[in-house]
Amino acid sequence: MEDMKAIQNEIHNDRRGFLKKVLAGTIGGSLLMVYSASGQEIAEQIPGMREEDSVFTKKNFVFIVDITRCIGCGSCCVADKNEYNVPDGNYRTWVERYIIDDHDEVFVDSPNGGLDGYTKARTDIPHPVRDTFFVPKLCNMCEKPSCTQVCPVGATYKSEDGFVLVDAKRCVGCGYCIQACPYSVRFLHPVTRTASKCTWCYHRVRKGLLPACVSVCPVQARKFGDLNDKTSEVYKIMREPHIISVLKPGMGNEPQLHYLGLRREVV
Amino acid sequence: MSAVAAHGETIAAVSNYIFPNDLHVHWSLMIVLYPYITGLVAGAFIVSSLYHVFHIKALKPVAQFSLLFALAFLICATWPLLNHLGHPERAMSMMLTPNPTSAMAGFGYIYSAYFIVLLLEILFIFRPTIVHLGVKANGLMKAIYSVLAIGSDNLSRKALALDHKIIAFLAAIGIPMACVLHGYVGFIFGGIKANPLWATPLMPLIFLLSACVSGIAGIILTYILLMKLSGKQIDVDCVQTLVKFLWGFFILDFVFEMLEIFSHFYMATHHWHTLEALYSGPLFNTFWVAQVGIFSVIPFFILMALSLIRFKDGILLFFAPIVSFMILIQVLLMRWNVVVGGQLMSKSERGATTFHPMWLEKEGILVAIIIMVAPVIILWIIGKILPFWQTDEGTRTA
Numbered sequence A: 001m002e003d004m005k006a007i008q009n010e011i012h013n014d015r016r017g018f019l020k021k022v023l024a025g026t027i028g029g030s031l032l033m034v035y036s037a038s039g040q041e042i043a044e045q046i047p048g049m050r051e052e053d054s055v056f057t058k059k060n061f062v063f064i065v066d067i068t069r070c071i072g073c074g075s076c077c078v079a080d081k082n083e084y085n086v087p088d089g090n091y092r093t094w095v096e097r098y099i100i101d102d103h104d105e106v107f108v109d110s111p112n113g114g115l116d117g118y119t120k121a122r123t124d125i126p127h128p129v130r131d132t133f134f135v136p137k138l139c140n141m142c143e144k145p146s147c148t149q150v151c152p153v154g155a156t157y158k159s160e161d162g163f164v165l166v167d168a169k170r171c172v173g174c175g176y177c178i179q180a181c182p183y184s185v186r187f188l189h190p191v192t193r194t195a196s197k198c199t200w201c202y203h204r205v206r207k208g209l210l211p212a213c214v215s216v217c218p219v220q221a222r223k224f225g226d227l228n229d230k231t232s233e234v235y236k237i238m239r240e241p242h243i244i245s246v247l248k249p250g251m252g253n254e255p256q257l258h259y260l261g262l263r264r265e266v267v
Numbered sequence B: 001m002s003a004v005a006a007h008g009e010t011i012a013a014v015s016n017y018i019f020p021n022d023l024h025v026h027w028s029l030m031i032v033l034y035p036y037i038t039g040l041v042a043g044a045f046i047v048s049s050l051y052h053v054f055h056i057k058a059l060k061p062v063a064q065f066s067l068l069f070a071l072a073f074l075i076c077a078t079w080p081l082l083n084h085l086g087h088p089e090r091a092m093s094m095m096l097t098p099n100p101t102s103a104m105a106g107f108g109y110i111y112s113a114y115f116i117v118l119l120l121e122i123l124f125i126f127r128p129t130i131v132h133l134g135v136k137a138n139g140l141m142k143a144i145y146s147v148l149a150i151g152s153d154n155l156s157r158k159a160l161a162l163d164h165k166i167i168a169f170l171a172a173i174g175i176p177m178a179c180v181l182h183g184y185v186g187f188i189f190g191g192i193k194a195n196p197l198w199a200t201p202l203m204p205l206i207f208l209l210s211a212c213v214s215g216i217a218g219i220i221l222t223y224i225l226l227m228k229l230s231g232k233q234i235d236v237d238c239v240q241t242l243v244k245f246l247w248g249f250f251i252l253d254f255v256f257e258m259l260e261i262f263s264h265f266y267m268a269t270h271h272w273h274t275l276e277a278l279y280s281g282p283l284f285n286t287f288w289v290a291q292v293g294i295f296s297v298i299p300f301f302i303l304m305a306l307s308l309i310r311f312k313d314g315i316l317l318f319f320a321p322i323v324s325f326m327i328l329i330q331v332l333l334m335r336w337n338v339v340v341g342g343q344l345m346s347k348s349e350r351g352a353t354t355f356h357p358m359w360l361e362k363e364g365i366l367v368a369i370i371i372m373v374a375p376v377i378i379l380w381i382i383g384k385i386l387p388f389w390q391t392d393e394g395t396r397t398a
Helices: A002-013 A015-037 A075-084 A146-150 A176-180 A212-216 A233-239 B029-052 B057-076 B079-084 B104-125 B127-136 B140-148 B157-190 B202-230 B236-267 B270-280 B284-308 B313-344 B365-385
Strands: A061-066 A094-101 A106-109 A129-137 A156-158 A164-166 A222-226 A257-260
Touching: A061 A233, A075 A094, A075 A212, A146 A156, A146 A176, A212 A222, A222 A233, B029 B057, B029 B079, B029 B104, B029 B157, B029 B202, B029 B236, B029 B313, B029 B365, B057 B104, B057 B202, B057 B236, B057 B365, B079 B365, B104 B127, B104 B157, B127 B140, B127 B157, B140 B365, B157 B202, B157 B313, B202 B236, B202 B313, B236 B270, B236 B284, B236 B313, B270 B284, B284 B313
Parallel strands: A061 A257
Antiparallel strands: A061 A222, A094 A106, A094 A129, A156 A164
């Protein structure tokens, strides 16, 4: 209340001066924001993206999740939630914890989508644990997406550069894409009432930046890059004789999200 | 458990893991009602066509009424969908800028085409009645009848003969259209490969047969109720014939519903393990106990008895509405078990979520009841303009 009175007094005493100050502050602040958000300060993370002759549609982006590296810290989920202000209870990305005991029983959980990190061990496993690992999940960015096939108005579509995106201005909110996605990566955004999902941070990639989750992963379990760039890490991984698979290959969706060291227990 | 597990094969009960985005059931009561209402429409139209196209003379008393019944429900078929959409104001985009690969995008076209055919058929069948009623009426009603007569009061033998040709043509193209309307609704579910309970080529067929069943049952129930309420004579031969058709369609419907599950069980792919968990768990009561046990097996035998044995009229007219009501519940349960049941399984193949409809939410029970009562009110209003029954005054024409 005291502050309010002081401000009111100031306005009363010198209206013109006050307006000048407000205007200067607004313009100055805006300029600072524009300058820092221009991306010029952050070094290019995807080689060649900012070159003038870079043809974006000529790139063949893939996402690789290395489940032998993931430690279940949940940093990726936190980064994602911050990047998109994802409403609670909905998940653009999440991390699952798999535990296999010596009776070959599989226990899976993902409390709060792994957002809080896996800091405590499960105590309800009846037999000695034989193996345990974490599996991050996100949009599979299918070559043949079910969601774009069923969308009645073409609001969800595949861009020329292979990204499956949602146009929130066209989406009617019928939920058909949510039913059709074999990977359950979609949800109905409670505020916009339209379908929403992971975009592999398309807005960042177009500026030559890695997806938010990739850039924060402390153990490089999430990798992103251009398969047409023969110097890229993803190119090397995909060329080398690793165990690489996709989720639900029988669905025929041909995901561009690949899993390094994928286990048969993972669905 | 075997040490060698197929891809993804686990004991669902042990982990009961649901994908975090699968907790919420997106398609709830409104999407249960949508195929239910369109099914009633398609089935009622089939009843009318049995008389107009296949000349089942015994069905003459309900031939006109079933068209009006179909119209009343068709008017409301879009309501649950519009209420369900996150952005109903963009609904017309489906017709203006449709995605050709989407099954759902076809709805607007199929619905509109069917609506036009049904409306035209009603106007032609009722044209002599409308002209007669228009002569007697005055004021607002006279204006309504003159609009409905589409500017023609010609009731000459030649004009009526032309009408009959048009009616037969409309009824004939109406049959495949009714089949498309409802077979298509089945395909909306049957075409979703990600959902093992939905993804079967039998789905359109099951939806279509259950549509016929629900439509015939709806006509039997409302015919007998309306006749009893108005103290008119019930045409027992008509009811008997309807019951026989109901039994015939229900045999096919029930057999295919069971065949679908049996095929899954027999082939026992990894999908069966999730379906098995569903049918023995969350769907046990609504599917096995209610849909199959109470509302399929019992009506099946009642219908069989009513069809094969010539009971006294009183017994037939006592059991026919009861068994019809049970069939209507059976079809509603089938819609529920398919639409909601299919979504209970998480695509993690390791667990199921739960769903309990609330009374007062946007897509809740109260709204569902309102949407189901609305066609009855619309039918009542239609009844104020056009007579339900051929025997009514002013309808005795060629």
